Amino acid sequence: MSDEKSFSGCEYRPLEDDELVHVDCLKHVYPDGTSSLHNVCFSLYKREIVAICGANGAGKSTLIEHLNGLLKPSIGRLVVLQQEITAKTGVITAVGLVFQDADSQLFAPTVLDDVMFGPLNKGLDVEEARSVALSALESIGAVHLVQRIPYYLSKGEKRLAAIAGVLAMGPEVLVADEPTSDLDPVHARQIESLLLDLKNKNGISVVITTHDMDLAARLADRIYVIAAGHIIATGSPSDIFYNKTVLKEAGLEQPAAVRIYESLSKSYALAHTKPTKERDLMEILTEALGRAQS
Ligand SMILES: Nc1ncnc2c1ncn2[C@@H]1O[C@H](COP(=O)(O)OP(=O)(O)O)[C@@H](O)[C@H]1O
Numbered sequence: 519m520s521d522e523k524s525f526s527g528c529e530y531r532p533l534e535d536d537e538l539v540h541v542d543c544l545k546h547v548y549p550d551g552t553s554s555l556h557n558v559c560f561s562l563y564k565r566e567i568v569a570i571c572g573a574n575g576a577g578k579s580t581l582i583e584h585l586n587g588l589l590k591p592s593i594g595r596l597v598v599l600q601q602e603i604t605a606k607t608g609v610i611t612a613v614g615l616v617f618q619d620a621d622s623q624l625f626a627p628t629v630l631d632d633v634m635f636g637p638l639n640k641g642l643d644v645e646e647a648r649s650v651a652l653s654a655l656e657s658i659g660a661v662h663l664v665q666r667i668p669y670y671l672s673k674g675e676k677r678l679a680a681i682a683g684v685l686a687m688g689p690e691v692l693v694a695d696e697p698t699s700d701l702d703p704v705h706a707r708q709i710e711s712l713l714l715d716l717k718n719k720n721g722i723s724v725v726i727t728t729h730d731m732d733l734a735a736r737l738a739d740r741i742y743v744i745a746a747g748h749i750i751a752t753g754s755p756s757d758i759f760y761n762k763t764v765l766k767e768a769g770l771e772q773p774a775a776v777r778i779y780e781s782l783s784k785s786y787a788l789a790h791t792k793p794t795k796e797r798d799l800m801e802i803l804t805e806a807l808g809r810a811q812s
């Protein structure tokens with residue numbers, strides 16, 4: 519397809535060398551006629567965490583289900599790991615998708631069987647598949663789950679098993695749909711630090727979807743804001759989280775650190791660094807309080 523192709527004013531962009539996923543002018547219409555994405559352009563680069571932020575029904579899941587070729591564009595261009603995705607392309611297993619509902623991902627009698635399923639399907643023999651599956655479970659501290667029956671796991675354990683299943687395929691990209699939405703704080707933090715480690719230690723790029731702006735602030739290097747199937751803004755966390763107009767249009771809130779900083783900086787002289795994470799706000803406040811006391 520040509521780079522000059524355009525649909526209702528949306529132009530195809532040139533592909534960049536370090537892009538793992540490149541989406542241009544994507545439109546998706548479900549079989550029942552529901553049009554859920556319009557002119558969506560999206561890029562994922564090496565070694566980054568991108569958060570796709572939007573309210574319920576905004577189109578987050580529909581967008582990410584394109585990133586491994588599970589869904590195909592009705593219109594537009596999708597290039598994943600240098601491969602152009604067409605209606606005939608199968609699922610790209612180097613892009614691992616962790617669904618919001620882990621029950622739709624886990625189906626084998628035990629966690630080990632489940633995690634081995636992908637490697638076996640890829641052609642590994644049973645011993646190799648077992649070894650890859652055990653390593654994947656071990657890497658995320660979930661090896662104790664091997665003989666458990668997926669159906670009876672807690673939500674946090676199910677999420678870990680689903681992530682292990684994806685990691686056992688040796689992905690270059692991990693995509694997680696609302697990865698902590700239904701987890702208690704301890705399990706949510708465990709998944710969060712796992713996603714950060716995947717980027718920092720394993721060099722895997724990660725895409726998450728969320729409407730939790732505090733989570734996005736803690737994890738993401740870049741943000742896309744989606745509303746009613748349109749990407750309405752993209753930028754760094756501080757670009758996005760200090761833009762109340764965009765957040766309001768998307769039905770999202772500022773992260774707590776941003777709200778507190780904006781409110782306090784009306785009355786107090788604070789460093790102008792636009793914090794988005796609680797940790798960065800704490801540093802600013804500690805420094806300001808230190809100055810006030812001296
Ligand atoms: N299988 C489907 N068939 C028809 N419409 C769908 C289907 N899945 C999602 N939609 C619709 O597409 C829109 C975007 O949904 P979705 O991508 O699930 O949003 P989000 O993940 O942001 O909550 C919504 O209007 C939703 O009702």
Ligand SMILES: [Mg+2]
Nearest residue numbers: 578579618695
């Ligand atoms: Mg969704």
